[in-house]
Amino acid sequence: MTEAIKLKAKDYKSEVKPIWCPGCGHFSVLNAITKAMAGLGINKDNTVLVSGIGCSSRLPAYVDSYGFHGVHGRGLAIAQGLKVARPDLTVLALGGDGDGFSIGGNHFIHACRRNVNMTYIAMDNEVYGMTKGQASPTTPMDWDHSKLTPHGPGVRPFKPAALALASGAPWIARGYSGNPNQMAKLIAEAVAHPGFSFLHVMSQCITFCPEQTDWKAIVTEHEGPALANADEAAKVFLHEDGFQTGLLYCEPRPSWPPVSDKPVDGNALAGLAASFRV
Amino acid sequence: MSKRHLCIAITGAGGAGVISCGELLLQAWAHEGGRGLLRKAYGPQIRGGESAALLKLTDDERYTAASHYDLVVALDWDNFSRFEDEIRLGPRSWVLCDEADELPASVLAARPTVLQLPFAELASTCHAEGRVNMLVLGVLGRLLGLPVGSMVELAAQKLARKPQAYRDAATACIEGGASRPMACDLPVPPTAATGACYMSGNQAAGLGALEAGIRFVAAYPITPASDVLEWMAGGLEQLGGQLLQAEDELAAINMAIGAAFGGVPAFTATSGPGLALMTESIGLAVASETPVTILNVMRGGPSTGIPTKSEQSDLNIALNGLHGDAPHLVLAPLDIADCVFTTGWAVQLAQQLQTAAIVLSDQFIGQSTAIVSEPRRYIPATAAPATPAEGAYLRYKLTSSGVSTLAAPGDAGHRFTADGLEHNENGTPSARQSDHQRQLAKRQDKLADFGFGDDWAQVNGSGPLALLCFGSSSAAVNEAADLLAERGSPARVISLRLLAPLQTAALRAAVEGCSAVVVVEQNHSGQLFRYLKGHADFPQAVHSYAMAGPVPLAPEAIAQAVTEMINP
Ligand SMILES: Cc1ncc(C[n+]2csc(CCOP(=O)(O)OP(=O)(O)O)c2C)c(N)n1
Numbered sequence: 001m002t003e004a005i006k007l008k009a010k011d012y013k014s015e016v017k018p019i020w021c022p023g024c025g026h027f028s029v030l031n032a033i034t035k036a037m038a039g040l041g042i043n044k045d046n047t048v049l050v051s052g053i054g055c056s057s058r059l060p061a062y063v064d065s066y067g068f069h070g071v072h073g074r075g076l077a078i079a080q081g082l083k084v085a086r087p088d089l090t091v092l093a094l095g096g097d098g099d100g101f102s103i104g105g106n107h108f109i110h111a112c113r114r115n116v117n118m119t120y121i122a123m124d125n126e127v128y129g130m131t132k133g134q135a136s137p138t139t140p141m142d143w144d145h146s147k148l149t150p151h152g153p154g155v156r157p158f159k160p161a162a163l164a165l166a167s168g169a170p171w172i173a174r175g176y177s178g179n180p181n182q183m184a185k186l187i188a189e190a191v192a193h194p195g196f197s198f199l200h201v202m203s204q205c206i207t208f209c210p211e212q213t214d215w216k217a218i219v220t221e222h223e224g225p226a227l228a229n230a231d232e233a234a235k236v237f238l239h240e241d242g243f244q245t246g247l248l249y250c251e252p253r254p255s256w257p258p259v260s261d262k263p264v265d266g267n268a269l270a271g272l273a274a275s276f277r278v
Numbered sequence: 279m280s281k282r283h284l285c286i287a288i289t290g291a292g293g294a295g296v297i298s299c300g301e302l303l304l305q306a307w308a309h310e311g312g313r314g315l316l317r318k319a320y321g322p323q324i325r326g327g328e329s330a331a332l333l334k335l336t337d338d339e340r341y342t343a344a345s346h347y348d349l350v351v352a353l354d355w356d357n358f359s360r361f362e363d364e365i366r367l368g369p370r371s372w373v374l375c376d377e378a379d380e381l382p383a384s385v386l387a388a389r390p391t392v393l394q395l396p397f398a399e400l401a402s403t404c405h406a407e408g409r410v411n412m413l414v415l416g417v418l419g420r421l422l423g424l425p426v427g428s429m430v431e432l433a434a435q436k437l438a439r440k441p442q443a444y445r446d447a448a449t450a451c452i453e454g455g456a457s458r459p460m461a462c463d464l465p466v467p468p469t470a471a472t473g474a475c476y477m478s479g480n481q482a483a484g485l486g487a488l489e490a491g492i493r494f495v496a497a498y499p500i501t502p503a504s505d506v507l508e509w510m511a512g513g514l515e516q517l518g519g520q521l522l523q524a525e526d527e528l529a530a531i532n533m534a535i536g537a538a539f540g541g542v543p544a545f546t547a548t549s550g551p552g553l554a555l556m557t558e559s560i561g562l563a564v565a566s567e568t569p570v571t572i573l574n575v576m577r578g579g580p581s582t583g584i585p586t587k588s589e590q591s592d593l594n595i596a597l598n599g600l601h602g603d604a605p606h607l608v609l610a611p612l613d614i615a616d617c618v619f620t621t622g623w624a625v626q627l628a629q630q631l632q633t634a635a636i637v638l639s640d641q642f643i644g645q646s647t648a649i650v651s652e653p654r655r656y657i658p659a660t661a662a663p664a665t666p667a668e669g670a671y672l673r674y675k676l677t678s679s680g681v682s683t684l685a686a687p688g689d690a691g692h693r694f695t696a697d698g699l700e701h702n703e704n705g706t707p708s709a710r711q712s713d714h715q716r717q718l719a720k721r722q723d724k725l726a727d728f729g730f731g732d733d734w735a736q737v738n739g740s741g742p743l744a745l746l747c748f749g750s751s752s753a754a755v756n757e758a759a760d761l762l763a764e765r766g767s768p769a770r771v772i773s774l775r776l777l778a779p780l781q782t783a784a785l786r787a788a789v790e791g792c793s794a795v796v797v798v799e800q801n802h803s804g805q806l807f808r809y810l811k812g813h814a815d816f817p818q819a820v821h822s823y824a825m826a827g828p829v830p831l832a833p834e835a836i837a838q839a840v841t842e843m844i845n846p
């Protein structure tokens with residue numbers, strides 16, 4: 001039976017009250033996710049949000065679906081195991097830039113490469129919010145607001161879209177917490193994409209990086225269709241400022257695992273046990 | 279009564295096919311109803327180097343590693359010294375080697391009877407592409423009274439993918455070797471019933487896991503656990519399950535947790551270094567009450583340690599490696615056949631109790647192959663179907679058993695967010711003292727109050743001395759108990775299969791009436807001894823016999839040490 005009444009975005013929110021600071025960009029991601037779910041008319045019981053640890057990773061509890069709030073950096077691994085075991089489910093992984101690009105960086109690379117049919121939303125505020133404001137892999141070199149790195153991290157920030165492309169992600173988009181409607185549209189497209197879809201969201205941390213309110217002046221919207229050629233996309237992702245939003249690259253390739261054409265053998269267990277008998 | 283064993287070591291350069299020779303010999307022996315064990319030993323090189331097929335043909339299935347060899351067949355003597363700790367010879371031993379060989383002084387010093395044959399020449403006379411390993415198979419097969427046809431057929435199956443000429447050469451060499459009488463009258467153990475199984479402990483563990491319902495495996499290769507995962511890959515494909523090769527063990531354990539959250543019983547296998555990486559997330563499985571089974575095939579540690587050899591030194595990390603108060607299950611199979619039972623039991627306990635189960639196997643039972651009677655299976659009592667709870671679904675509901683209903687995505691109306699953050703009954707994160715205490719107690723009580731039945735240990739004998747061990751030490755300790763009984767000190771042997779939660783009451787009852795307890799284990803620091811001292815509170819004097827790997831525990835050494843401990 002299909003759900004008789006069409007659900008609204010707010011019907012996809014849970015009763016749990018977010019712990020986020022007022023003005024945190026992550027609220028906007030939550031709104032965009034529930035809006036996208038309502039737009040897709042998604043079945044709450046068949047949807048799972050999986051996350052790691054961080055302010056951003058608190059999000060699954062705020063959505064009325066199934067959820068898994070795991071450990072720092074490993075959300076993508078949980079999500080891939082789940083999706084491979086249960087291909088019938090809609091699986092979204094999400095978390096922060098520290099969670100996804102630092103401690104979870106290896107999983108990010110391999111998730112892009114593996115191309116399991118799921119969506120990953122990285123909520124990038126260029127800082128470790130939850131641990132109170134240290135530099136992350138995407139923090140500008142000269143950002144000197146952290147006592148841990150008083151002269152700035154002094155290390156070049158890395159470029160998530162370029163890394164995703166180089167690792168084989170077939171669908172790469174960028175959103176901005178200041179534009180939840182565009183983000184909702186991108187999330188809906190990401191879920192519909194038959195493979196690994198990477199949505200990089202610039203989601204401001206008002207508490208530790210108040211200067212990020214300036215982002216709204218530099219954010220642009222990508223015009224025209226998404227690039228469908230990795231060579232061209234590489235040039236863009238290596239040289240862009242990281243603030244162009246929209247669907248930037250889409251070059252579908254077969255997702256993993258391939259659908260097996262081998263029939264399941266009802267007597268396989270007996271056969272396996274028998275294979276040891278001399 | 280002393281046992282009738284025949285121990286044969288076949289050594290040679292890697293690539294010379296000594297392992298194949300040993301495998302085929304043991305398989306052919308199995309076809310005749312024989313019993314026996316094949317241990318494989320390798321030098322540190324990946325390819326090349328030295329390898330040894332260490333065979334022990336027996337008249338029972340209590341498989342201990344041989345320490346003394348009746349017959350050593352050396353295809354060459356280069357690097358033989360690598361195995362000198364493991365392959366001991368004596369004046370009653372026989373050595374078979376090539377005519378042209380000069381024997382190492384250390385071998386001659388043991389004064390064995392030496393037989394020399396023109397190996398290479400004979401092999402090439404049998405067939406232009408003849409190989410010495412197959413010639414040796416024929417020679418040894420004749421010694422054991424094995425039908426030539428059986429060896430030829432088994433070799434043909436094993437070499438099915440090789441070119442015809444290769445198989446023809448094998449046949450000719452086996453036949454040639456078998457026509458060669460050998461002036462060696464070593465007694466051959468009697469054979470038993472045919473129809474046994476021929477398996478390694480790693481295969482047995484994989485079979486136990488699949489039979490218990492595992493349909494998802496996440497894998498990151500590591501010696502000596504990779505072959506479990508490789509074997510399961512084929513089985514899962516037939517069963518419609520999935521195997522995911524992970525980028526590291528951090529991913530592997532989390533992928534398994536993800537699949538298990540999806541309601542698909544999930545498993546991973548690793549060894550010490552991988553277990554160390556997994557520990558944070560095993561804690562997540564405990565806190566989020568997600569069932570998962572981790573098979574840890576122990577090798578020498580710490581750090582990279584001795585990857586290809588056995589030791590029981592991951593007990594500490596398995597018991598205590600998780601941060602916070604994280605009660606979970608730790609089990610250890612007692613022998614190769616028991617890997618089926620104990621792994622299956624672990625999987626079912628993890629599912630039933632919604633927690634992590636660590637199974638401590640090791641390289642010795644994991645990678646040795648043996649002929650075993652049909653292994654016992656764990657057959658769960660049929661549980662009454664869970665009745666859906668009244669009212670709103672609470673994932674972490676406090677119940678009398680501590681176990682709450684576990685819904686999976688797709689179940690209508692049971693939506694929840696699993697969490698490693700402390701939470702209330704509903705799963706909502708909570709840092710309140712009351713929620714923390716209740717959930718800690720819930721996770722502890724569901725294990726502490728569970729009835730694990732009689733399989734927590736295997737208890738043999740009833741002497742006034744108790745020998746306590748876990749996992750793969752069991753066979754060597756039981757054999758030591760036989761030696762002690764022959765020498766007038768009967769002992770009972772308690773082999774622990776369930777290490778956590780420790781069945782303290784049952785354990786104390788098992789040692790009741792004993793005047794002393796000796797804890798025997800294969801590690802340096804006495805990990806089991808310390809654990810039991812801390813938890814079991816025995817009224818008796820408790821002694822420790824802890825001997826690090828990689829050389830397998832020797833029953834004679836155990837018996838001697840125990841005698842000294844109890845008669846100081
Ligand atoms: C293994 C481990 N190391 C460190 C931490 C501490 N920690 C919690 S959240 C976090 C970083 C969060 O930053 P990010 O992922 O960018 O998310 P944000 O809070 O900014 O949304 C860290 C380092 C942890 N929880 N676990």
Ligand code: SF4
Pocket residue numbers: 019020021023024025026055056125129130204205206207208
């Ligand atoms: S610290 Fe930053 S990221 Fe965390 S909730 Fe506050 S504003 Fe958001």
